[in-house]
Amino acid sequence: MLTLQFSSGCPYLCEFCDIPNLYGRQPRFKSSAQVTAELDAMCRHKGHPPVVYFVDDNFIGNRKAARDMLPDLVAWQRTRGYPLAFACEATLNIAKQPEILKLMREASFLGLFVGIETPEADALTAMRKHQNNAVPMLQSIRTLNAFGLEVTAGIILGLDTDSEDTEGRLKDFIDLSQVPMLTINLLQALPKTPLWDRLARAGRIDEYPARESNVRFLRPYDEVVAMWRRAIAHANDPERLFARFAYQVDATYPNRMVTPARGKLNWANLSGALVMAWRIVFHLGIRSDYRKPFWRAARHAARRGQIDAVLGIAFVAHHLIEFTREALRGEQNASYYSTKARGDAASRLQAAHAGATCGAPQRRVERADALSMEANH
DSSP states (O other): OEEEOOEEOOSOOOTTOOHHHHHOSSOEEOOHHHHHHHHHHHHTSTTOOSEEEEOOSOTTTTHHHHHHHHHHHHHHHHHHTOOOEEEEEEOGGGGGOHHHHHHHHHTTEEEEEEEEEOSOHHHHHHTTOHHHHSSOHHHHHHHHHHTTOEEEEEEEEOOTTOOTTHHHHHHHHHHHHOOSEEEEEEOOOOTTSHHHHHHHHTTOBOOOTTSSOSBOOSSOHHHHHHHHHHHHHHHTOHHHHHHHHHHHHHHTGGGSOOOOGGGTOSHHHHHHHHHHHHHHIIIIIIIOTTHHHHHHHHHHHHHTTOHHHHHHHHHHHHHHHHHHHHHHTTOSOSSTTOOOOOSHHHHHHHHHHHHOOSSOHHHHHHHHHHHHHHHHO
């Protein structure tokens, strides 16, 4: 993907987020002319990727600015034959903005990352993410799908409000929402956030590098990590994952605007698609142990004329499945912000932490530092 930033800052005050302190609550934004000039510069490069990701922390941080820019983006696409498709990230209450969603569809926005965080209303209130409680969650996802937007959901585990029911509720949400891709992450406290300040006052920041998170959870640490493993295993089980993508073939992809082919018919796109198709057939269709659910989803998409969707489904699903298997083997971190080392040295680091129950704390830190350096090397 190419990347482009339209706006910076976010008006919301979610407890775990550092954006308001880093970039302010009053979003600043570029003019339409600046945005389209950057897109023109991208298109001048031969072999550029066909998708641009708007990396704004919240694409509708200033709804009026987004609403004013989008018609110019639509005009740019029409004039140039739709050479690009777009994706972005926004708060879930974008589902209450049909005018913006209609313009996004006309501009060929295909994907949207949404910070769902948790399906539990009390947890959303506790983390100050009130905007997610202001809209019916499942209905909002259906609305986004109706405008051709495939949703990627961010999920957080390890919250103070987590209970014995949290895992079951998350799994129910995964199955009911039919969101194909979920980034399920353990809570991490970032500096310059209200979460950091609150946990620091309570002595609940733990920077030991063998941990998956720097948060001392209210629930037992091993139990929280185990819940994360079970959650990603459920979400990215090949049968469930490909079934959710098959749902998108029926509920989302047909709602996208059909754009002219001339803007995308170039050798770079065609050759890239051929190479990807061959790799998909070989690695997923022949070699993988999940080839049956893959071929089932691929046939479903092909019968509905969604040939390009087959490539996208296979590409994303393959990496989600492989990531999950690596994570279950301890080769991937449960928190994307974690400083935890991976591999055998990481295991020895954990063992050193568990075994160093006597002696000065500084000596334990020095042992950990040495092992951490070995793991990084």
